[in-house]
Structures are given as structure tokens and as C-alpha cells.
Amino acid sequence: xxxxxxxxxxxxIARCIDCRACLVxxxxxxxxxxxxTRIWVHDQQVQGVWPNLTHTFVPYNCMHCDNPPCTEVxxxxxxxxxxxxxxxxxxxxxxxxxxxxxxACPYGVRYIDQKRGVVDKCNACVQRLGIGLDPAxxxxxVGKARLFGDLNDPNSEVSVALEKAKxxxxxxxxxxxxxxxPNIFFLNLPATGSILSSxxxxxxxxxxxxxxxxYTIAEEGWKKVAIPLMAVAMGATFLVQAFFFTKQxxxxxxxxxx
Amino acid sequence: MPKTELSGLSRLSRRNFLKLGAAAASAFAVGQFxxxxxxxAARQSGVLDNNGSGYIxxxxxxxxxxxxxxxxxxxxxVVKLEGNPDHPHSHGRLxxxxxxxxxxxxxxxxxxxxxxxxxxxxxxxxRQATWSEAxxxxxxxxxxxxxxxxxxxxxxxxxxxxxxxxxxxLLYGFGSPNYxxxxxxxxxxxxxxxxxxxxMEEPTRDYSQLKYxxxxxxxxxxxxxxxxxxxxxxxxxxxxxxxxxxPRFTKTASKASEWLPIRPGTDLxxxxxxxxxIIGEKLYNPSFVDQYTLGFEQVASAVKxxxxxxxxxxxxxxxxxxxxxxxxxxxxxxxxxxxxxWRTSNFINSFPTERAITxxxxxxxxxxxTMLPSAGxxxxxxxxxxxxxxxxxxxxRLDGVPWMYPFVPLKIGVFQQLRDxxxxxxxxxxxxxxxxxxxxxxxxxxxKKTLDAFNKMDFIVTMDILMNDTxxxxxxxxxxxxxxxxxxxxxxxxxxxxxxxxxxEPQGEAKSALWVYQELGTRLGLADFFQYKxxxxxxxxxxxxxxxxxxxxxxxxSVKVASSGESNIFQWSTPSGKIELYSxxxxxxxxxxxxxxxxxxxxxxxxxxxLTGKVGQHTQFGTQNNQLxxxxxxxxxxxxxxxxxxxxxxKDWDMVEVTSPVxSVKVALEVTSAIRSDCVYLxxxxxxxxxxxxxxxxxxxxxxALHVTYTDPISxxxxxxxxFVSVKKA
Numbered sequence: 001x002x003x004x005x006x007x008x009x010x011x012x013i014a015r016c017i018d019c020r021a022c023l024v025x026x027x028x029x030x031x032x033x034x035x036x037t038r039i040w041v042h043d044q045q046v047q048g049v050w051p052n053l054t055h056t057f058v059p060y061n062c063m064h065c066d067n068p069p070c071t072e073v074x075x076x077x078x079x080x081x082x083x084x085x086x087x088x089x090x091x092x093x094x095x096x097x098x099x100x101x102x103x104a105c106p107y108g109v110r111y112i113d114q115k116r117g118v119v120d121k122c123n124a125c126v127q128r129l130g131i132g133l134d135p136a137x138x139x140x141x142v143g144k145a146r147l148f149g150d151l152n153d154p155n156s157e158v159s160v161a162l163e164k165a166k167x168x169x170x171x172x173x174x175x176x177x178x179x180x181x182p183n184i185f186f187l188n189l190p191a192t193g194s195i196l197s198s199x200x201x202x203x204x205x206x207x208x209x210x211x212x213x214x215y216t217i218a219e220e221g222w223k224k225v226a227i228p229l230m231a232v233a234m235g236a237t238f239l240v241q242a243f244f245f246t247k248q249x250x251x252x253x254x255x256x257x258x
Numbered sequence: 259m260p261k262t263e264l265s266g267l268s269r270l271s272r273r274n275f276l277k278l279g280a281a282a283a284s285a286f287a288v289g290q291f292x293x294x295x296x297x298x299a300a301r302q303s304g305v306l307d308n309n310g311s312g313y314i315x316x317x318x319x320x321x322x323x324x325x326x327x328x329x330x331x332x333x334x335x336v337v338k339l340e341g342n343p344d345h346p347h348s349h350g351r352l353x354x355x356x357x358x359x360x361x362x363x364x365x366x367x368x369x370x371x372x373x374x375x376x377x378x379x380x381x382x383x384x385r386q387a388t389w390s391e392a393x394x395x396x397x398x399x400x401x402x403x404x405x406x407x408x409x410x411x412x413x414x415x416x417x418x419x420x421x422x423x424x425x426x427x428l429l430y431g432f433g434s435p436n437y438x439x440x441x442x443x444x445x446x447x448x449x450x451x452x453x454x455x456x457x458m459e460e461p462t463r464d465y466s467q468l469k470y471x472x473x474x475x476x477x478x479x480x481x482x483x484x485x486x487x488x489x490x491x492x493x494x495x496x497x498x499x500x501x502x503x504x505p506r507f508t509k510t511a512s513k514a515s516e517w518l519p520i521r522p523g524t525d526l527x528x529x530x531x532x533x534x535x536i537i538g539e540k541l542y543n544p545s546f547v548d549q550y551t552l553g554f555e556q557v558a559s560a561v562k563x564x565x566x567x568x569x570x571x572x573x574x575x576x577x578x579x580x581x582x583x584x585x586x587x588x589x590x591x592x593x594x595x596x597x598x599x600w601r602t603s604n605f606i607n608s609f610p611t612e613r614a615i616t617x618x619x620x621x622x623x624x625x626x627x628t629m630l631p632s633a634g635x636x637x638x639x640x641x642x643x644x645x646x647x648x649x650x651x652x653x654x655r656l657d658g659v660p661w662m663y664p665f666v667p668l669k670i671g672v673f674q675q676l677r678d679x680x681x682x683x684x685x686x687x688x689x690x691x692x693x694x695x696x697x698x699x700x701x702x703x704x705x706k707k708t709l710d711a712f713n714k715m716d717f718i719v720t721m722d723i724l725m726n727d728t729x730x731x732x733x734x735x736x737x738x739x740x741x742x743x744x745x746x747x748x749x750x751x752x753x754x755x756x757x758x759x760x761x762x763e764p765q766g767e768a769k770s771a772l773w774v775y776q777e778l779g780t781r782l783g784l785a786d787f788f789q790y791k792x793x794x795x796x797x798x799x800x801x802x803x804x805x806x807x808x809x810x811x812x813x814x815x816s817v818k819v820a821s822s823g824e825s826n827i828f829q830w831s832t833p834s835g836k837i838e839l840y841s842x843x844x845x846x847x848x849x850x851x852x853x854x855x856x857x858x859x860x861x862x863x864x865x866x867x868x869l870t871g872k873v874g875q876h877t878q879f880g881t882q883n884n885q886l887x888x889x890x891x892x893x894x895x896x897x898x899x900x901x902x903x904x905x906x907x908x909k910d911w912d913m914v915e916v917t918s919p920v921x922s923v924k925v926a927l928e929v930t931s932a933i934r935s936d937c938v939y940l941x942x943x944x945x946x947x948x949x950x951x952x953x954x955x956x957x958x959x960x961x962x963a964l965h966v967t968y969t970d971p972i973s974x975x976x977x978x979x980x981x982f983v984s985v986k987k988a
Contacts, residue, residue, distance in 0.1 A: 020874060020890045021354045027889065028358070051507075055511075140356075141351065142484055142488055
């Protein structure tokens with residue numbers, strides 16, 4: 001169903017330097033608990049043979065799909081696709097924290113905020129959009145890798161970026177004949193030595209979403225080392241989802257047609 | 259999931275921490291429970307509404323780059339920081355550190371009252387004190403040292419911040435020549451080389467027309483200067499070619515067109531060879547060289563033996579590649595830039611390396627295109643409170659400037675030499691140390707020796723917002739207001755003046771440096787050097803000649819002032835007024851007037867080069883306790899190449915013991931293909947000793963505990979990559 005606005009992210013992989021300003025900005029803007037994150041920069045690990053190495057970083061978050069599987073399964077109606085903005089949002093007043101949407105999301109971008117007992121995820125900083133600001137991650141992106149805007153507006157930054165792009169990758173996920181039609185468009189995702197290389201497929205299952213948890217988190221002001229950030233949220237479904245996600249990564253590359 | 263035990267220290271529990279001293283612990287914990295009142299100044303200037311909500315324009319201090327900031331305040335609490343689009347250092351963007359800045363201010367470990375040590379140094383037992391009690395004690399100790407041993411027995415150290423002029427009043431007014439900045443641990447080689455060649459500390463880089471860039475260990479996507487990092491990414495997207503030289507495959511390497519994994523310590527050979535090829539094949543800009551440089555003929559004859567084949571043997575790079583890069587660099591002409599870096603690979607030959615880079619730029623005549631005179635801080639028509647002349651100081655400086663290091667500027671100094679002179683008690687013993695916003699316990703090489711120097715002290719006082727490692731070993735700790743809680747003196751940037759102003763009121767008893775230095779100065783009999791009523795009066799006196807009012811500046815965050823007038827950019831402040839490829843000044847002091855090859859030392863069999871370098875989430879030694887940065891940092895581990903790890907029977911995440919001639923640390927291993935097999939790398943800034951840093955304590959290991967002190971005789975720079983280590987399973 002077409003919406004008045006069609007908000008989308010464009011991520012230019014060539015420009016992402018993995019500085020993580022976006023991650024911190026999002027955490028502050030949205031009061032994300034210390035043991036969760038709403039957005040990621042996926043580290044593809046160093047690839048290649050010395051000294052011809054590559055290292056690619058893929059920023060991502062909720063894909064705000066055209067056909068979101070999460071809304072289908074929500075029993076309370078809390079998760080919905082906004083019919084004005086087209087964003088996938090969670091009404092946390094209505095959310096009962098059952099976690100079905102987390103199971104349904106093929107991208108693993110949702111978590112349960114244990115303190116509040118509700119599901120949380122990227123909302124594209126709707127609170128900022130209302131006052132004319134870009135999402136926090138986009139506004140501060142040091143490499144200008146993250147762009148955001150309305151695809152229904154041909155002059156928006158995202159429309160212009162996609163118009164100019166030679167090829168665009170989306171991470172589609174298909175189930176029962178329905179494509180999610182995600183609204184993150186990746187530019188310059190390298191074809192070789194990256195997650196899109198079929199040779200690297202076996203490795204991808206290990207290193208795909210969620211972000212390899214090589215960072216520490218503060219716990220009550222003290223810490224344990226190397227706690228997997230998403231392990232709690234993803235649980236046993238992780239490997240299965242990673243497999244399907246990866247499969248779609250491989251199959252999902254397509255020319256962007258406008 | 260890999261399990262790691264970072265060190266025995268990490269087993270210390272929160273309970274043990276609390277046992278360290280109830281008073282101290284409660285002092286750390288007070289801040290978070292007191293809602294700070296709305297910043298009075300901001301409310302007066304009309305940027306906050308009646309509820310204390312709105313945006314306030316100020317400046318970041320998470321590193322020394324000073325981005326412009328819009329701070330969002332809700333009911334008196336700062337809730338979000340945004341880049342100021344009007345500030346040339348941020349263009350509306352902030353890096354991870356800048357975004358996390360409010361967590362520094364709201365760190366539950368903030369020190370919020372003056373503390374006076376009760377137990378032994380390093381035991382962490384302090385009691386809370388009032389400001390008057392603490393400052394009386396500091397002043398009394400300092401005056402006792404002055405009266406007994408002379409003012410030079412008191413050492414002062416602080417680094418590159420906006421209240422530095424007042425800090426200098428304190429030390430020069432007191433009569434001590436002993437001034438420690440941290441710059442010799444960072445980029446002395448670059449600064450002194452630029453002063454010799456161009457007569458300025460650091461020319462500005464301009465990426466707008468850039469076509470070809472050589473980055474020598476300048477890891478711009480991880481050692482971030484926001485606007486310059488954005489400029490680099492823009493330039494690459496626009497098609498500029500970037501050659502990146504580093505023994506490590508950093509994130510910058512991953513963005514570069516070409517990465518050259520050079521052998522540490524041989525950057526000089528690479529650059530000398532580029533010079534030789536460009537001169538030998540007549541690829542330089544002859545009219546620029548002729549008109550604006552001095553000593554071309556001497557350089558041409560001095561570099562003749564530096565052929566690509568010669569450099570290939572030393573650097574481990576391909577001779578054809580070196581030659582091709584020389585051709586490409588010269589072909590890009592004035593649109594080429596050899597970035598002078600903030601540091602090269604940090605060997606004792608870093609100074610001639612930096613000199614060679616300055617010469618390379620001059621050969622293609624990029625001045626005014628990709629290299630510009632630095633905008634400069636200072637002047638701008640600002641006034642200052644009246645003050646008397648400093649007393650005459652006759653004592654030698656303990657850091658050897660200028661008597662050992664004639665080319666090092668007094669404002670920069672040689673910090674590691676200062677420490678060594680304290681340990682040696684030569685040429686005279688020091689007895690007291692005042693440290694502001696600095697952490698020499700972690701920053702200086704050879705940590706054990708730094709603690710030895712502390713042991714020689716009758717009295718140590720540290721000012722900081724946190725109980726940093728230096729405060730932990732001090733006698734008195736003074737709580738400073740954070741950068742979001744205070745005014746700082748104004749410094750012009752080009753033809754603009756930006757303000758750092760309080761976004762919230764200081765928490766607890768924290769006070770601005772302007773206040774602390776004045777109160778201490780007054781107690782030391784130096785009131786004449788601090789002639790202002792309060793912070794705002796200081797700024798008003800600065801603004802008086804400009805006709806701009808403080809309230810106007812507070813409201814807008816910046817004002818334009820008359821620029822100092824267009825000067826001829828093709829006139830340099832060198833003795834000859836030209837770009838000095840050959841330096842008669844160096845020759846006069848019996849140093850090589852032209853950069854020539856100097857062989858760096860080699861590791862013995864079984865040893866590795868210990869490399870240093872930044873990560874994008876931290877600044878030096880002061881941000882590791884920030885919980886937001888902690889959340890998104892990588893676990894700091896020791897990088898080692900797959901091949902080397904295999905030879906030693908080591909696996910990813912193994913705990914290893916790293917040993918150098920001066921120390922040993924335990925740290926987890928990161929087996930990677932992103933480093934030469936003769937090198938290991940450790941992120942600096944971790945391995946904190948202070949248990950007052952409850953987030954950072956126990957994480958990672960300190961490279962300062964391993965670094966051997968090697969000082970470049972010309973620039974005074976510490977050769978941070980010249981330490982060799984052995985690694986074994988812990």
C-alpha cells in the first residue's frame with residue numbers, strides 16, 4: 001500500500017569508516033539501554049591475501065520494509081507500518097513484550113527492553129523528523145555514509161543518491177512468495193571478498209548479522225568481558241536466521257531500476 | 259564464546275573498590291543523584307526557556323580538535339550533543355567521542371569535591387575536603403618548596419587547552435621554568451620539521467582540489483579530526499588517489515587506493531627515494547622551486563644514492579612501486595599532497611622523515627593549493643586582563659630545552675626528559691608537581707620510571723574531572739568542571755570567535771580552571787596575574803576591544819571579527835623568508851642540514867616491533883571510562899599476524915604476556931591478517947591503574963608500561979614504535 005511519504009535509508013559502503021559515531025548518537029538520542037543497540041555497523045572482517053586486503057563495514061538497522069513480517073505476527077497491534085511515513089514503528093503502550101515480532105524479523109534488529117518489558121528498535125528517530133532533523137545516526141555520520149529521506153520526493157538526498165548510483169543492493173528476504181522489500185539501499189557494496197561473494201558463503205554464516213560481538217559492555221558500572229551483545233535477544237534462532245539472511249544477501253543483489 | 263581474563267586486577271570486585279575508602283567512594287558517587295540547576299548564563303542569554311530547555315552553542319573537548327557543538331538541554335539536563343554546522347571543525351557532525359561527551363559529564367565516577375590523600379600514595383584512600391582547605395594545603399606545600407629549594411623545584415604540566423594561558427601565568431608567575439606538555443609524546447617531529455622548513459608549526463591541508471595523497475602513518479579514519487576525516491572521505495569519493503603507508507592494515511588502509519605495509523622505521527628511506535626520483539627525472543616544479551625555496555642544489559646532490567632498489571631492500575616494498583608513486587605524485591603536481599602526519603612510524607629518525615615530507619611537498623609546489631598557512635590561534639583583536647611581567651627565571655629547564663634540545667619550542671618541551679631528570683635529580687632535584695588535565699602516569703613511556711619520579715616528590719596535586727591514574731597517586735585531587743559545565747578563555751579561529759560556555763551548572767563542587775588557577779594564584783601571591791572578577795569578567799575583558807558583547811556571543815555561539823588582514827602567503831617565517839629545504843640553522847648546531855638516511859635499530863630474533871596507534875572511539879588516556887564509548891569499543895587486544903601466532907603456538911583470544919626491556923603486561927591476543935608478521939600492535943590508553951575509574955579499570959593493558967624511552971635529539975619526540983617486545987602464552 002503506497003504511503004504519503006516513503007522514507008528510506010541509503011548506506012554508501014565506500015564511505016563508512018566504522019567510527020561508530022552513529023552508534024553512540026543513536027544510544028544517546030533514544031536512551032538505548034547499555035546492553036542493547038538499535039543500529040549496527042557490521043564488520044566484514046579483513047578479507048583477501050596479503051597484501052591485497054579489504055575490510056568492509058556495513059551500517060544497518062531496521063529496514064522499515066514495505067512488507068514487514070513483524071507486523072503480520074504482532075498479536076497486540078503494537079507493531080505497525082505507519083500509513084503516512086511508511087516507517088515500521090512500535091507503539092510501546094500497546095506492546096505486551098511477547099517477542100513474536102523478534103522471531104519474525106529476518107534481520108534481527110529488534111530487542112526486548114527488559115526494564116520496560118517492551119520491544120524496541122530503530123524508529124528512524126521520528127521524534128526528530130517532526131522538527132526537521134535527520135535521524136541522529138545520519139546527522140552525525142562523519143563519512144556521510146548514512147543518508148535518509150523520502151523516496152517520494154525526487155529531490156530528496158536519497159532519491160538523488162539512488163538516481164546517480166550505478167548499482168544498488170537491497171537485502172531482500174522472501175517467505176511464502178512475499179518479498180520484504182526492505183528500505184535500506186546499499187551503495188558500493190563490493191562484489192568480491194565481501195558478503196556477496198559466494199566463495200565466502202561458509203564464512204558468512206559465521207560473520208553475518210548480528211555484529212560480531214567483539215566489544216565489551218558496561219554492566220552495573222563494572223564489566224564482564226566479551227558479552228555477546230545480541231545473544232540474549234536472538235537466542236537459538238540466530239544461526240537459522242543468519243543462514244536465511246545470508247542466502248538472501250547472495251541472491252538479493254539486483255540492479256536498481258527507477 | 260571466547261572467555262578472557264584480562265589481568266589479575268580485573269577480579270577486583272565492586273565491594274573491594276568500596277572498601278578502598280568510604281569517603282572516597284562516596285565522593286565518586288555523589289554526582290549522579292543531584293539534578294544540576296539550569297545553567298544561569300544560558301537562561302540569561304535567552305537560549306533556554308522557562309523550563310530550562312533549549313539548545314546551547316558551545317565547543318567540544320573530547321579531543322583537542324574542538325568541534326562546534328549544539329547541546330540540547332531538557333529541564334536543566336544535557337540530553338544530546340549535535341555538531342554545529344557553522345563550525346569549520348565539525349560541519350555539523352561529531353565523532354563517537356563527541357557524541358558521547360555528555361557521559362563524561364554525567365560519569366558516575368566524577369570527582370565532585372576536593373580530595374586529600376589519607377593512605378599511602380596509590381592506595382586510593384582520600385577524604386573529602388572543602389576548596390579552601392584543599393587550596394590552602396596546595397599553596398602551603400608549593401610555597402614551602404619554593405622557599406626551601408627555589409621555584410624551579412616545582413614542576414607544572416598541562417596540555418594544549420583553552421585555559422593554557424592562565425596555567426602559564428601560574429607557572430611563570432611562580433618562577434618555575436619547568437613546563438611539561440604531552441606534545442613530545444605525539445608530534446614534536448612534525449612540528450619542529452615544519453618550523454624549520456616552513457616557519458610554522460603545522461600548515462593546513464586543503465582537500466578541495468586534492469588529486470593525490472600520501473598518508474604516512476596518518477590513520478585519519480581512526481585518529482579522527484572530524485572535518486578533516488570527512489574531507490578525506492569526500493576526496494576519495496571524488497576520485498582522489500590515496501597511498502597509505504603503515505605496517506598495519508588500518509581502517510584508513512581499507513579506504514585507501516593503495517596500501518604499502520612498510521617495515522617500521524624506514525618511512526625515511528621511502529620519502530628520500532621519492533625526492534631522488536622526482537629530482538633525478540626532473541619531475542619537480544622548477545619555477546616554484548626556484549622562486550620560493552632555498553637549498554635545492556644541496557638536496558639534489560645529497561639524495562642521489564637513494565634509488566628505488568636501495569629503498570626496496572630497506573622498506574620491504576617493491577622498487578617499481580616506489581618509482582611509480584614518485585611519478586604519480588609529481589604528475590599530480592600542485593594537486594598532490596604528502597600529509598605531514600601527526601606522527602610517522604615513531605622512530606628516532608622521525609625528524610628527518612618529517613623534513614623529507616616537507617621537502618617533497620615543496621618540490622611539487624602545492625603551497626596555496628593543497629597546503630595553506632595555518633589559520634592560527636591568537637590575535638583576532640581580543641584583549642586580555644592586565645598583568646605584570648613574569649619574574650626572571652635563571653634555572654635551567656629540567657626537560658633539556660634549549661640546552662640539550664635547541665630546536666624544541668619552549669611551549670612544547672620534552673616531557674619524557676623532564677621525567678628522566680626528576681628521577682636522576684639532575685641538574686637539580688624537583689620536589690613538587692602540579693598537573694592539570696593530564697595523565698602522565700599512563701602517557702609517558704616507561705610507566706615504572708614515571709612512578710619512580712612520583713616517589714621523588716614531596717607533593718603532587720592533580721586537577722581533573724575524574725580520578726585518573728595520576729590523581730590516584732597524588733596527594734590532593736582538585737575536581738574540575740567538565741567542558742559542558744564551564745567557560746574557557748576565548749581563542750579566535752581564523753576570523754571567527756567561538757565560545758565554550760556552560761550548558762549546565764557544574765555538578766557538586768567542581769570549578770572551572772579559570773576559577774581554580776585564580777584562587778590558587780592568589781594564595782601564592784600571584785593575584786596580579788589573575789585580574790578578573792569571575793569567568794564572565796575574564797571573557798568580557800577579552801571581548802572589550804572587539805565591541806562584541808558576551809551576551810551576543812553566548813546567544814549565537816560565535817561572532818565574526820576583523821581578520822588580521824591578508825598577508826602574502828608566499829612569505830614564510832623562516833630565517834631566509836623562503837621554504838628552507840636546506841637549513842643553515844640545523845647546520846649551525848651540527849645537525850644534518852638536509853635529511854639523510856639514518857638506520858633504525860632492528861628487533862632481535864624472536865622480538866616484535868611494538869606499534870602504537872589510535873582507535874576512533876577514544877582519545878589518548880582520558881576517555882576509557884566513558885560508558886558510551888566503552889559500550890561500542892572493541893576489546894583492546896594485542897594484534898599479531900597469523901603466521902607469527904602459528905609459530906608461537908598462539909590462538910585468537912589466548913592470554914599472552916608481552917615483555918619489553920622495561921616492563922611486562924598480560925593481554926588477550928587478536929590474531930589478524932592486518933599486520934606485518936614482524937610487528938604487534940596495542941591500542942594505547944588502556945590498562946588503567948586507578949580503581950576510581952570503575953568502567954575502565956581492568957580493561958586491556960598499558961603500552962606505556964612497555965615503552966622504552968628513546969628521544970629524537972633534534973625534535974625531542976619520543977620514538978613510540980622503537981620498543982621491541984617478546985610474546986609468550988600467559
